[in-house]
Amino acid sequence: MKNLAGIQDRIPTGVYKLLLVVATIIWGLSFVVMKDAVDVLQPAYLIGFRFLATGAILLALFFRRLRIAFSHETAKDYLVKGIILGVLCYLAFWVQTIGLDHTTPGKNAFLTATYCVIVPFAWWVIARKRPTAFNLVAAVMAVAGIGLVSLTGSLSELSMGFGDAMTLVSALLFAVHIVYVSKFSETNDVLVLTTLQFIVGGVCGVAYGACFETLPPAESLTPAFWMNMAYLVVFASCVALVIQNVALAHVPPAQASLFLSLESVFGVLFSVLLYGEEIGLRLVGGFALIFIAIVVSETFPLKRRADDDVPAVALETPGGPVVSLEAAVALDGRDAGDLAAVESTQEEASWSKSGTT
Numbered sequence: 001m002k003n004l005a006g007i008q009d010r011i012p013t014g015v016y017k018l019l020l021v022v023a024t025i026i027w028g029l030s031f032v033v034m035k036d037a038v039d040v041l042q043p044a045y046l047i048g049f050r051f052l053a054t055g056a057i058l059l060a061l062f063f064r065r066l067r068i069a070f071s072h073e074t075a076k077d078y079l080v081k082g083i084i085l086g087v088l089c090y091l092a093f094w095v096q097t098i099g100l101d102h103t104t105p106g107k108n109a110f111l112t113a114t115y116c117v118i119v120p121f122a123w124w125v126i127a128r129k130r131p132t133a134f135n136l137v138a139a140v141m142a143v144a145g146i147g148l149v150s151l152t153g154s155l156s157e158l159s160m161g162f163g164d165a166m167t168l169v170s171a172l173l174f175a176v177h178i179v180y181v182s183k184f185s186e187t188n189d190v191l192v193l194t195t196l197q198f199i200v201g202g203v204c205g206v207a208y209g210a211c212f213e214t215l216p217p218a219e220s221l222t223p224a225f226w227m228n229m230a231y232l233v234v235f236a237s238c239v240a241l242v243i244q245n246v247a248l249a250h251v252p253p254a255q256a257s258l259f260l261s262l263e264s265v266f267g268v269l270f271s272v273l274l275y276g277e278e279i280g281l282r283l284v285g286g287f288a289l290i291f292i293a294i295v296v297s298e299t300f301p302l303k304r305r306a307d308d309d310v311p312a313v314a315l316e317t318p319g320g321p322v323v324s325l326e327a328a329v330a331l332d333g334r335d336a337g338d339l340a341a342v343e344s345t346q347e348e349a350s351w352s353k354s355g356t357t
Helices: 002-010 013-038 043-061 063-069 075-101 105-112 115-127 133-150 162-184 190-212 223-248 253-260 262-275 281-307 325-330 336-349
Strands: 313-317 320-323
Touching: 013 043, 013 223, 013 253, 013 262, 043 063, 043 075, 043 190, 043 223, 063 190, 075 105, 075 162, 075 190, 105 133, 105 162, 105 262, 115 133, 115 162, 115 253, 133 253, 133 262, 133 281, 162 190, 162 223, 162 253, 190 223, 223 253, 253 262, 253 281, 262 281
Parallel strands: none
Antiparallel strands: 313 320
């Protein structure tokens, strides 16, 4: 497990960001698949069976890692954190589905995507990590772009109804889930946490479905339905959500949420490819805004740090940060308080670059 962790740490952060984009492509197609599946199986049961099947697959794949995690004094810690992530993940998907039943798909997609604005604030509250101004500006631009891509009709249609309110609640839950995955992965094996998340979420879905929903007749479980479920379990859950959770251990949540917002863009693209939807200036403008938002989030904070007058940390070792030669020369003759102040400023300025690793 330590060897795998070492390999993950040596992979460039850009690779994890690219993996987040891959996950959004998978989820973009899942909108089409989910639409057909939910016509057969009600939301809680659908999420429950999907998550349980995913949890069973991941349990088989990562059984050795779970056995190690639960054979030490960390067992209780993993169990508690797995329950927290599982409940959050289930509630986010379930509440989003309720919102979709009471509002339009365009408004549901737009309001759900506001989690990329909520994430920096949630990260600030939960992890005490302040967002940069560029993170916030980029998040607002991304939401504006998603609005152009997802919304239909005039602005007067944006009145707040029950479905809209529930969708905003789901956006908050998605944001909190992203932050807790990032925070918990600092000290725990993210693959173990992901497996526990699906098992707990699946139990929640099936338990609620058993109390308040009905199972469909056997004749409605056609081969097409099972193909849809296979895609949701294997690709949309096992592959995409594992990619998300692993990447969140290496990409700052504020930046990760922007990449994840590409889900709505790929959803529209698959709609164009599969249903012949036309791309107009509005869609092109939305794509452009989201792309610019990612560029702003990625480029401007780095440029600011490069121009910063505070000497940069040259490298980090297991014993802690090592100040560069330039910093040592600049601090020559100053007292220890000056050095501590510089190191404190460096830590605050670099959190969005180093993420949670």
